[in-house]
Amino acid sequence: MTSKTVKIDVLARVEGEGGLKVTIRDGLVRSAELNIFEPPRFFEAFLRGRHFDETPDIVARICGICPVAYQMSAVHALENIFDVSLSPQLRALRRLLYCGEWIESHVLHIYMLHAPDFLGYAGGVEMARDHGDLVRQGLQLKKVGNQILTLLGGREIHPINVRVGGFYRTPLKKELLTLKENLKWAREAALATVRWTGTLDFPDRERDYTFVALRHEDEYPFNEGRIVSNCGLDIAAGDYENHFEEKHVPQSTALHSRFRDSGAAYLVGPLARYSLNFDRLSVLAQEAALEAGLDRTCRNPYRSIVVRAVETLYAVDEALRIIENYQEPKSSFVPVEPRKGEGCAATEAPRGLLYHRYRLESDGAIAEAQIVPPTSQNQACIEEDLVEFIGGFLDLSDEALRHRCEQTVRNYDPCISCATHFLRLDIDRG
Amino acid sequence: MRGDDAIGPLTLRALAKTCPPEIRLIEIEGEATQLLEAVTGATAAIIIDACRSGSPAGTIHRFDVVKSPIPVNLGAFSSHGFGLAAGLELARSLKQLPRICVVFAVEVIEFNPGAGLTPEVSFCFNELLAAVEGEFERLLLETAS
Numbered sequence: 293m294t295s296k297t298v299k300i301d302v303l304a305r306v307e308g309e310g311g312l313k314v315t316i317r318d319g320l321v322r323s324a325e326l327n328i329f330e331p332p333r334f335f336e337a338f339l340r341g342r343h344f345d346e347t348p349d350i351v352a353r354i355c356g357i358c359p360v361a362y363q364m365s366a367v368h369a370l371e372n373i374f375d376v377s378l379s380p381q382l383r384a385l386r387r388l389l390y391c392g393e394w395i396e397s398h399v400l401h402i403y404m405l406h407a408p409d410f411l412g413y414a415g416g417v418e419m420a421r422d423h424g425d426l427v428r429q430g431l432q433l434k435k436v437g438n439q440i441l442t443l444l445g446g447r448e449i450h451p452i453n454v455r456v457g458g459f460y461r462t463p464l465k466k467e468l469l470t471l472k473e474n475l476k477w478a479r480e481a482a483l484a485t486v487r488w489t490g491t492l493d494f495p496d497r498e499r500d501y502t503f504v505a506l507r508h509e510d511e512y513p514f515n516e517g518r519i520v521s522n523c524g525l526d527i528a529a530g531d532y533e534n535h536f537e538e539k540h541v542p543q544s545t546a547l548h549s550r551f552r553d554s555g556a557a558y559l560v561g562p563l564a565r566y567s568l569n570f571d572r573l574s575v576l577a578q579e580a581a582l583e584a585g586l587d588r589t590c591r592n593p594y595r596s597i598v599v600r601a602v603e604t605l606y607a608v609d610e611a612l613r614i615i616e617n618y619q620e621p622k623s624s625f626v627p628v629e630p631r632k633g634e635g636c637a638a639t640e641a642p643r644g645l646l647y648h649r650y651r652l653e654s655d656g657a658i659a660e661a662q663i664v665p666p667t668s669q670n671q672a673c674i675e676e677d678l679v680e681f682i683g684g685f686l687d688l689s690d691e692a693l694r695h696r697c698e699q700t701v702r703n704y705d706p707c708i709s710c711a712t713h714f715l716r717l718d719i720d721r722g
Numbered sequence: 723m724r725g726d727d728a729i730g731p732l733t734l735r736a737l738a739k740t741c742p743p744e745i746r747l748i749e750i751e752g753e754a755t756q757l758l759e760a761v762t763g764a765t766a767a768i769i770i771d772a773c774r775s776g777s778p779a780g781t782i783h784r785f786d787v788v789k790s791p792i793p794v795n796l797g798a799f800s801s802h803g804f805g806l807a808a809g810l811e812l813a814r815s816l817k818q819l820p821r822i823c824v825v826f827a828v829e830v831i832e833f834n835p836g837a838g839l840t841p842e843v844s845f846c847f848n849e850l851l852a853a854v855e856g857e858f859e860r861l862l863l864e865t866a867s
Contacts, residue, residue, distance in 0.1 A: 417808060420815035427816065431755045438755065449751045 298682075298690070298697055310706070312697055314678055319686060324678030326671055326701065328544040339661040344370050344630065344652055348454040351663070355707060356449050357400065360393035360441070361641030362663075363454040364515055365648040370456045372635030373652055374628040381621040382458045383515070384614050385444060389451070390514040390639075391611040392440025395478070396448075397642035398600040398607075399437065401705045402485065403430025406597045409699040410492040426488075429481055433604070436478040439471060440611060458625030468615045475612050482605035483580055489598045490584025495696075497681045498591040501673070502556060503564035506640050512572040512606055513565065513640045520568055521558065529638040532647050538664060549669040557672035560644030561704065562599040563590050577606040593677060593703040600705075630656030641666050643705055667706045674704055725837035726779070726830030729850070730770045732839070736851055744865075745858055754809030761813055766822035766861045768854060771806055773827035779842035780829060782850055787823040822864070824857055826850060
C-alpha cells in the first residue's frame with residue numbers, strides 16, 4: 293500500500309490561523325481535515341448581559357473585513373424582537389453600506405489573495421512586482437468600497453454609525469453624491485476585473501453542491517430574503533435552526549454546520565448566491581458574467597474569483613443606483629423600546645449566509661446570542677472539495693500539490709477568525 | 723482609545739504642537755491601502771505603531787524599512803494579514819516606498835476600550851517622542867542638503 297500525507301501547518305492568505313491535513317492511500321484521497329486551531333473568541337459569551345444597543349459595536353469587532361455583515365445580521369435580528377420596520381431610505385442606506393463591504397472584501401480577495409494562485413506567485417506582494425498596474429487597479433477599486441464605509445459607517449474598519457433602528461447619522465444627498473464619480477470609475481474597473489478573471493486558467497473541476505443563500509423577491513440579496521437552496525429548501529430565517537445544526541469536530545475550534553436531517557454539507561457564499569439569484573443581478577452584471585464564460589449556475593469553485601468579480605460589479609452598479617435615488621430621511625432611526633423576546637435574522641456576508649439569534653430580557657439585556665458565520669457553514673464543504681478534487685492532482689509534485697490544496701481552500705475566502713466563536717466544553721465528572 | 727493601542731495617535735497629538743510645517747501628520751486606521759496612499763509620493767515616512775513581539779512592554783523598536791522588511795514576529799494583528807508590514811512590502815513592490823522609511827514599534831500589553839496607557843508604556847512615551855523628533859531633525863537636515 294502506498295501512502296502520502298500532505299500537511300500544511302499554516303494556511304497562507306486566509307484570515308486567521310488554520311492548517312490542513314490530507315491523507316492519501318493507494319492513489320485515493322481518504323480524508324481531508326481543515327484544522328482550525330485559532331483560539332476561540334467567545335463573542336456569544338461576551339454579548340450575554342450587555343445591553344442590546346451595544347450589539348452593533350461589539351459584533352463589528354468580530355471581523356475587520358466584514359464588520360458590516362455582523363452589524364446587519366445583528367440589527368435585523370434585534371429589530372425583529374421590537375417589531376419595527378425601517379423607512380425605505382434607511383433600508384436603502386443599509387444596502388449601500390453592504391455594497392461598500394462587498395466591494396472592499398471581494399476586491400481584496402480577488403487581487404491580493406486569490407489571483408496569485410492563478411498567476412503563480414507566493415502572494416499579492418510578490419505579484420505586485422510584475423503586475424503593478426493590475427494591483428494598483430485592485431487597490432483603487434477596493435478604496436471605493438472603503439469610501440462608502442467611511443461615509444456611511446463613520447470609519448472604514450469596524451464602523452460605528454449603525455444602531456438598532458437605523459443609523460446615528462444619515463448622510464446628506466450632497467455627501468453621497470461625492471461618491472458618484474469614483475463609483476463610475478469603479479464600474480469600469482469592476483467590468484475590467486470580470487473580463488480579466490474570466491481569462492484565468494481554471495482547473496476543470498465541478499461538484500454537485502447543495503447551494504444555500506438568501507433569495508429576495510426582486511433584489512440580489514444583501515439584507516433580506518428567504519433562505520433557499522437548489523434542493524427545494526425555502527424557509528424564513530426563523531426556521532434556520534430547525535434545518536441546520538452546528539457540531540463540534542475534533543480538528544477545529546470552529547463548529548461545522550450541516551443539514552440537521554441528512555447530515556449533509558452545504559455551500560454558502562458567492563457561488564451559491566450567484567447560482568440561486570442570477571436573475572436578480574443587474575443586466576450589466578448578467579451580461580458581464582456570461583461574456584466572461586460563466587453559466588447561470590457555477591459549480592466550479594475555482595471560478596469563484598470570477599463570481600466575486602461579477603458581484604463586485606453588481607455592488608458598484610447597485611451603489612450608484614441607490615445614490616441616484618436617495619432622498620434624505622426625516623429621521624436617522626426608528627426609536628425602539630426594550631422588551632423581552634427572541635429574534636433572528638440572516639443576511640449575506642461577502643463569504644455567505646450569516647445567521648444571528650438573540651434572546652433579550654425585559655430591560656434589554658442580552659440573555660443569549662447565537663452567531664453562525666459563513667466559514668463555519670462551509671468547513672464541511674471545503675473538506676469534501678479536497679477529498680473529491682485533490683485525487684485528480686496526485687501526479688503533481690509535493691510542492692505543487694500542496695499549493696493546489698491551499699488554492700482549493702482559498703476558493704472559499706475563509707475567515708477563520710470569524711468562525712472561531714465557540715469552544716464546546718465537555719466535562720467528565722466520572 | 724483602547725489602552726496602549728493608542729500609542730500612535732497619542733504620539734501624533736503630542737507631536738502636533740511642535741511639528742515643523744514641512745512634515746504632515748496623518749492618523750490612519752491600519753488598513754494597508756490607506757498606508758500605501760499615505761506614503762506614496764512622500765520623500766520620507768516615519769511610522770509609529772503598537773506591536774507585540776514578546777519583548778517587555780514599553781520597549782521601543784526602530785526599523786529602517788528601506789534596508790529590510792519588518793521582522794515577521796512583529797507582524798501586526800490584522801484582518802486578512804494585510805496590515806502595516808504587508809502594506810509597506812506592497813509599497814516596496816510597487817516602487818512607492820519613500821526614500822527614507824522608518825517604523826517605531828512600541829511593545830504594548832493593554833487593549834481594553836476606554837483604558838489609558840499602562841505605566842510601562844507611559845514610561846517610554848517621552849523617549850519615543852524624543853526619538854521621533856530626532857528623526858524629524860535628521861530628515862529636515864538631509865532633505866535640505
